[in-house]
């Protein structure tokens with residue numbers, strides 16, 4: 001028998017050869033890390049781990065092609081799938097017919113209860129953009145999900161004394177879990193001496209503990225799948241679903257997954273992604289923030305034609321963003337799938353009426369555009385935004401659960417439209433540069449502190465938005481871009497700005513300024529923004545900061 005050795009925790013026995021837990025086994029962790037659950041992770045890792053690595057290599061190969069002047073286009077080898085009018089995805093699963101408002105957020109105990117109670121139809125329980133993948137966050141999140149399904153979850157805030165409990169089952173949002181992307185590893189679980197895929201770890205643990213519980217409630221194990229770059233990555237997920245369902249003797253097709261189209265290569269393979277997952281598909285989502293990040297990343301070294309204006313100047317009506325969301329709705333509805341909108345970053349405030357008013361107005365405008373374009377529902381980041389999103393979609397849907405019947409055959413989008421970055425209106429200003437540095441720094445400090453989402457200057461910031469900020473700075477330096485005011489953006493100038501912005505944050509936070517944490521954040525910022533070699537994801541070097 002292999003030892004389940006927890007550093008700093010007690011030691012147990014998993015009864016599976018070649019499986020080693022290197023993270024602490026804190027209170028109740030053994031309820032999640034059972035031999036059978038870990039056995040499922042190991043099976044998936046052994047069957048699919050090598051293919052995952054090949055697909056990550058394929059990403060690198062595609063990047064090399066783009067960096068040497070290549071482009072993206074719809075794939076000739078899958079033209080038949082696109083031309084075949086006959087196939088459709090599976091009918092919507094119970095709890096996923098009506099998705100007019102979805103709330104997203106981390107899986108800590110209080111937010112789990114708040115999100116489920118929020119009145120949203122769906123809760124995206126996030127192990128990804130809104131989460132720091134600390135071992136404790138990952139395992140406690142799984143425990144919270146399981147306790148929520150068992151209705152044994154409660155929480156009392158030690159500061160306010162406020163108690164939290166779930167509403168009646170029929171009032172709760174449907175849980176949809178977002179595992180980590182294919183690039184991430186879970187270093188605290190080794191299979192045959194190698195860290196396992198973070199995606200397979202998160203997927204399998206939730207599946208193992210939730211599938212039967214969800215089925216007993218008349219729903220199912222549902223997922224959001226992030227940051228995919230090709231239909232072959234979707235095929236890998238589909239194979240993981242089949243292996244997991246077969247292992248637990250649950251019928252194939254029980255799992256449902258909504259894929260985030262949030263990378264520019266995936267925008268060229270939307271139809272193929274739906275096809276690969278067709279028996280498990282619950283549609284596509286327009287993940288706008290990672291999409292912007294991907295556009296910057298993929299064309300980072302291609303000169304001024306691929307340089308976007310500063311982050312806050314880019315809107316969803318920029319021609320290339322419009323092409324992407326329009327194509328997404330058309331593709332989904334052609335195949336009977338839901339099209340789900342994305343996140344407006346404005347966060348309401350219960351303390352500042354003016355901030356609240358602006359957030360509600362901005363979110364209303366965003367959801368109005370999406371609902372008119374044919375989306376079947378959309379995301380909000382905060383419970384106070386649920387009513388506005390619901391109201392807007394009610395206005396378009398009425399009593400219908402969705403508008404999958406709006407085929408949008410009027411939409412025509414070409415490869416050139418998706419790549420039309422140069423037509424984006426907006427400037428790059430010194431304020432925009434400083435804003436990117438400030439946000440990246442504050443976010444990195446928050447992330448290193450264990451929270452993956454935070455409101456900064458009344459905007460929601462998470463891994464995707466922070467990636468945009470730091471990647472823009474890298475791209476502007478690399479391509480020798482000048483601000484509107486006429487100053488060339490150089491490493492030296494950014495280092496000076498970094499010092500300035502850090503000093504401002506220190507002054508603003510006063511006693512709350514965490515010197516060691518910000519020192520780490522500065523080092524990380526330099527690594528992911530100022531180093532000559534571009535880092536594919538900021539979360540990869542950041543994860544190294546944790547034992």
Ligand SMILES: CC(=O)SCCNC(=O)CCNC(=O)[C@H](O)C(C)(C)COP(=O)(O)OP(=O)(O)OC[C@H]1O[C@@H](n2cnc3c(N)ncnc32)[C@H](O)[C@@H]1OP(=O)(O)O
Pocket residue numbers: 103104105106110111112114115126129130289290343347348349350381382383453454455459460461462464465
């Ligand atoms: C690019 C993308 O992937 S977008 C999706 C990923 N990002 C996210 O999911 C972000 C989700 N949102 C959040 O995490 C939060 O709203 C934040 C961090 C931005 C702001 O949170 P806070 O600073 O706590 O906001 P605020 O103080 O206004 O919260 C008020 C209440 O709403 C709760 N709340 C806020 N957001 C959420 C949420 N998303 N889910 C559940 N509860 C929430 C808070 O817990 C708090 O509860 P309480 O009154 O019982 O104490």
Ligand SMILES: O=CC(=O)O
Pocket residue numbers: 129260262286287288289290291342343464
């Ligand atoms: O995950 C969503 C995004 O916008 O990124």
Ligand SMILES: [Mg+2]
Pocket residue numbers: 129226227260262287289290464
């Ligand atoms: Mg994302």
